[in-house]
Amino acid sequence: MICPGSGCKSAPRGFERAGVGYAKKADRDVMELRLDNRALLLAVLIAALAYSGFATAQSAAPAPDDTQFNVEQLFATMCGFCHSSGGRAAGRGPQLMNTQRDDDFLRNRIKNGKEGAMPAFGESFSDAQIDEIVKYIRALKPREG
Numbered sequence: 001m002i003c004p005g006s007g008c009k010s011a012p013r014g015f016e017r018a019g020v021g022y023a024k025k026a027d028r029d030v031m032e033l034r035l036d037n038r039a040l041l042l043a044v045l046i047a048a049l050a051y052s053g054f055a056t057a058q059s060a061a062p063a064p065d066d067t068q069f070n071v072e073q074l075f076a077t078m079c080g081f082c083h084s085s086g087g088r089a090a091g092r093g094p095q096l097m098n099t100q101r102d103d104d105f106l107r108n109r110i111k112n113g114k115e116g117a118m119p120a121f122g123e124s125f126s127d128a129q130i131d132e133i134v135k136y137i138r139a140l141k142p143r144e145g
Contacts, residue, residue, distance in 0.1 A: 097140035
């Protein structure tokens with residue numbers, strides 16, 4: 001390739017290997033671009049890690065075992081999005097009032113969830129708290145009015 005005038009962006013073929021200084025500026029430019037790409041990649045990686053840490057921090061933290069909690073309020077905030085009307089009606093998840101499932105099934109489902117359908121809450125609630133949630137489900141009655 002012949003490079004007419006000063007408008008040429010790359011060295012003529014063979015000059016790079018011959019050690020002629022023509023390609024050195026281009027090599028530096030490429031190296032700077034690669035370093036810029038690495039800096040950008042590092043910034044994106046840091047932002048992604050920070051976001052994932054934030055998302056993890058937003059998950060429910062385990063409540064102490066000795067703390068009393070309002071099961072109805074907990075159900076409304078944590079479960080009510082999928083189990084409508086406090087579990088009395090089907091929503092995204094099934095109706096829980098009058099469920100035919102046994103207590104062990106309910107405990108297991110609350111604790112371990114169901115892939116693609118329900119998140120696991122085993123790390124968010126103690127076994128005693130999960131038992132309280134099961135009792136709440138068993139006590140559900142139609143709302144009056």
